[in-house]
Amino acid sequence: MPPTLAFDVYGTLIDTHGLIPLLGEMAGEETAPVLSRIWREKQLEYSFRRALARDYVTFATCTRQALDYACATLGVRLTPAERDSLLERYRTLPAFPEVPGALARLQDSGARLYAFSNGTREAVEQLLRAAGIRDAFLDVVSVDAVSSFKPDPAVYAHFLAQAGARADRTWLVSGNPFDVLGADHAGWHTVWVQRDAAQVFDPWGHEPEQVVSDLNGLTRLATTWG
Structure with a gap:
């Protein structure tokens, strides 16, 4: 898989x-x-x-x-x-500058790409289309379906069910430490996008598996997902 x-x-x-x-x-x-x-x-x-x-x-x-x-x-x-x-x-809102190109390269890596958001499906669809990146994703999975928000464990279980994915084969990519910790708690792999070098990750004793400064760093990690 x-x-x-x-x-x-x-x-x-x-x-x-x-x-x-x-x-x-x-x-x-x-x-x-x-x-x-x-x-x-x-x-x-x-x-x-x-x-x-x-x-x-x-x-x-x-x-x-x-x-x-x-x-x-x-x-x-x-x-x-x-x-x-x-x-x-x-x-x-605009996408970060490197996002469109990085997503296009990740599509070529063979990974299955999904958008996973606190926003409603309609809002996220509009946002991604306005930014010109909707076609990079197989689907949009919204927490709205379970009436809760990240990092509630229920939303990570909902994602796996919707995407037909296994926790041990799923990577969360997020710039939000609370989201990374929530996915880690759910048994996922994690990548923290640390766009600000001064930002501190929460000292909870659980670190992200990978840290990148922007999405371009993900393409260099693609071989580790095999």
């Missing part, structure tokens, strides 16, 4: 800080990076909290509520039109 590569989407393939230039126009250039960081941190925190509380809403709702929190924290007053524009643009 060829190896299965499950790619996280937000923060791994797609740049979640891709709206900083637009945020700069609305909130000021100095505020924009801080606003983007708080927005992303709260988006993930809300998904964790809702999964634990079994109070599921879609990832888009977490995103909207996190934006409202970030703006309130920094005293940024968006008009309704600006808020709507940001949320609409979030549906078409």
Whole structure:
């Protein structure tokens, strides 16, 4: 059975800080990076909290509520039109520059490529198509089907069922340490995409099997998946 590569989407393939230039126009250039960081941190925190509380809403709702929190924290007053524009643009965030080429090379390696995301299937399909990378994947697997979020063990079991894959032949590729740890707990192989050299992996006593600085590094690892 060829190896299965499950790619996280937000923060791994797609740049979640891709709206900083637009945020700069609305909130000021100095505020924009801080606003983007708080927005992303709260988006993930809300998904964790809702999964634990079994109070599921879609990832888009977490995103909207996190934006409202970030703006309130920094005293940024968006008009309704600006808020709507940001949320609409979030549906078409850009891919990181090396992603299209790296995915094309990985397709040639014989591995089975899937997108695996907290976003709904519809949202992820739109995001990948807008970035021009949807055709790289056999399918999109969303946590929405089990009404929870990563790193709930149920979502990793759901992926295996949907992809017809075995844990010991599946690699998670993610830029998010919590996702890597969740997949490791589920018995998967793991690759951490450490795009920021200053980012620290959580010291939980479980390290990713491989660390790469971007997706180009994956093509150099393809022989280890055999």
